[in-house]
Amino acid sequence: MPELPEVATIRGGLAARVPGRRVTDVEVRHERATRRQPGGAADVRTLLVGAVPEAVVRRGKYLWLPLAGTRRALVVHLGMSGQLLVRDPAAAREPAPAHLRIRVAFDDGGELWFVDQRTFGHALVAPLVPTPDGAPGGRGSEEPALPAPVAHIARDLLDPVLAAGSRGRAELIARLRGRRTGIKRVLLDQSAVSGIGNIYADEGLWSAREHHETAAGALTPARWRILLDAVEAVMSDALAAGGTSFDALYVNVNGASGYFDTSLAAYGRAGKACRRCGEPIVREAFANRSSFRCPRCQPAGRRPR
DNA sequence: ACTGCGTCCTGGGGGC
């Protein structure tokens, strides 16, 4: 699933190839892909044709491309299985893949393809709105604006405002400790801290040796610091490796997979030996999905120090 | 305001 490292990898690929190219045509091949656009596919087309993306910005798992001179941006969320593929003019003439949802044509004959098997992803053109002071994730924003659908998304752990050891990180920990729920739910809440999905939450919890149901307020600031540092480290390592590819659904903008899956320590490893202690990793029901942990390294009911 | 659950969707894989 695309989480922060995968989206960051894709952002980099798009940033190198898309800004400055004028959109000449938009074909929405599946209405669900534009369900978040008021006015649907027709409005996406109207607002996008003729526009020129001028940058590619990411916050958490959201990507957006501000459109020059419009105070609007093309916003994309990849959901579980979304891919963004930059096709040169020759590749753009190849047969459409089975799950091609949106194709955006540029004036040079190249195209941007939004491919999404499970249709949890979406795209829309949305207004850029001023970032409110005290926006989720901390004060001191550098961005002049966020797309309206992203305004409630908190900063992520790779945001300089939340850098490890910074005042922003300390303020984040204070906010997270105030939540009346378990630490994994907090990690997954995109309005608390963004970019973390089930994979990196489990990997970070394993690395920091924490149980996912530990109460947010019961974890000391020091241990929260260790936990967030661990999640950040796992994501940074995955980003350096080009993003996880634990299944075939994730690919970068050129269609290539990453190689980080071999490094996973907890996620998806039920029954396999913990890489630290050898105890079999267990899979447990969590919020209508799964959570993976080592029962010896991450025991329940551990008291805060 | 906050928390947590149900829902959307598709294809792969396991079980019978």
Place this chain on the structure above:
DNA sequence: TGCCCCCAGGACGCAG
């Protein structure tokens, strides 16, 4: 072999 059901899960809407 074939079919059916379960499973994966990000984010949002809504109930409590």
